[in-house]
Amino acid sequence: MFENLSDKLQRSFKTLRGQGTITDENVSDALREIRLALLESDVNLEVVKSLMERIREQAMGARVATALSPSEQIVKIVADELTNVLGKDTARFKFASQPPTVILMAGLQGSGKTTTSGKLAQWLKKGGHRPMLVSVDVYRPAAREQLAIVARATGANLYEGKLDPGTTPGTPEVLRLAKEARRDAANFGCDILIVDTAGRLGIDTALMDEMSELKKLLNPSEILFVADAMTGQDAVNSAKAFNDLLAITGAVLTKMDGDARGGAALSIRQVTGAPIKFLGTGEKPDAFEAFHPDRIVSRIMGMGDIATLLERAEEKLDRGKAETFAKKALSGEGFTLEDFREQLRQIKKMGSMKSILKMLPSVGPFAGMAQAAENVDEGQFTRIESIINSMTNKERHNADLINGSRRKRIAAGSGTSVQEVNNLLRQYGQMSKMFKSMGGGGGMKAQQRMMSQMQGKQKFGR
Structure with missing residues (x-):
């Protein structure tokens, strides 16, 4: 999904090739192209502004660096600043001192929370953990059945629970399921509980109130916001809304194998302060990888990703x-x-x-x-x-x-x-x-x- 951004940045760097020195004029020409490339890739406007200011400041201060050509200096500065935007280091996963570690999956309907929950369970299993999945979405038809299918595909434990047929689906039922699942995870020796929550078509008070109640009850070590990268700035706006209320600990970008413009990946970290922790790169259960900022920047800059x-x-x-x-x-x-x-x-x-x-x-x-x-x-x-x-x-x-x-x-x-x-x-x-x-x-x-x-x-x- 970064191909368009990469192509546009490569073209902007060509503006400086053949130039003997860095000047106000050729830097301005290059930065104009870089700014346009970022905006066309759906990067948040405020993020672009601050990024351009830092790049300009460093580029003009790099005039004395004669070991590199002007284009090479700008490439290095842009790569360093993009890495800073995404977070210099790979985000670490937090585990509770007393198992089970609770991971709360948040996000809007259709973002891929259920599939991502299963992928995360499989990823954790590779690390020697014993995750348990539970769906507390008591509203959407077949939501809990969908998670059961995902659990079977990944070989993860599942707490199914039973809904009270005489009770109207609501927050009390959600909290009961979550509490029982945590108890079962401890009883069956599962060191991680992944809670797949309900979503909505948009941010609403009922959704946020329920998420707040779940957070109070479970005291999760991780609150992961699952965002559909294809939705661009809508994903960034939703991430900010969830972060303002829940203080999310990280984000997961799904559908990274699609043809989205990549702006969400470059914006969420700056807008929320929460790191991107995982990427969903396909439909299969193993199409899931940890987010490495330096590797993503390497792909964007046309340097490939040999490490991955x-x-x-x-x-x-x-x-x-x-x-x-x-x-x-x-x-x-x-x-x-x-x-x-x-x-x-x-x-x-x-x-x-x-x-x-x-x-x-x-x-x-x-x-x-x-x-x-x-x-x-x-x-x-x-x-x-x-x-x-x-x-x-x-x-x-x-x-x-x-x-x-x-x-x-x-x-x-x-x-x-x-x-x-x-x-x-x-x-x-x-x-x-x-x-x-x-x-x-x-x-x-x-x-x-x-x-x-x-x-x-x-x-x-x-």
Whole structure:
């Protein structure tokens, strides 16, 4: 969702390229473009004003810094100030000294509270915790059933409770459910209780009064405001309203994989003073990550996010299979279509190819990756796997067996064309030759050639 902002900022930096020194005139031209880029990305007006003042002050004070070009100085200043806006350090999660730690999920209806509650439970489970979920939304039809589905999908504990059929849904029923859930969490050894609260289509007195009562009853360690990043400044305004009443401890931005302009992420911290703690990056239960301000700024500035990419690889990829494949491929033993299929499956675990490419820097040897990401056909990987699945075991281990009649059979079995089968076999042949050249005695020379090429592109690709 930061692509538009990133593109606009990159264009504004070009204004300073080729300038020998920083002057009032060229700084003003660059800052005008940066200001416009931020406003078009739906960043809060007051945040933009204060940010521009700090950038201008530092830029004019940086005239004597001759080690960097004017554009490089402005890039560094903008990156530092954006990091300050988002919060320099990754926000820490607060835990109660006496379990269970209570986490109150707040936000408007449709922001994604229920799904986020499940994702948070799964994230906490990875850290060795035993979370329990409870829905105290007694108003919206099927709200509690929705959380039950989410709990099953994530394998989290759930306190269902029973509503009193003779009682009109209201705050007393909400408080009873919350109190019983906290008791059950303690009895069953769950160290965290995640409370999915009711939402409204807008801020109203009844909602805020109920949230205040829940806060008094549960004394939560965390009050997380869940905001739909697609709603832009509406999310910022809602965050401020909740913060004024509840003093939220953090925010979670959902739908970060959408095409929103990114302004909410750059505004909520400044407007509320509360850090952004998590990002929802997709629909799957594991599409959820901690918010790292420096990494987000790196993405915005076109520098990629290698740290998150490596973390994702460490979490998703099978280290044993990767090492076995590397040894086999580089030893010259051969690279089979079976190996090809396994590598495709490993890559798919890390997410879409589009999301992976967008985490690479847009400079040096990776220049153009962002544009390439837009043209990725994710369905192509599914078709390739289908083609390999349609082969016999012997064919996967010996591609030379695949003659014309076999190609027709494989195409029919995979629902593809003979041309697509031919293309796959051609790509496979090229990869096999590459691995053979890297294996044995030619391995070191091949790697040196690759490094020289990358260094050359990095030197002249600026």
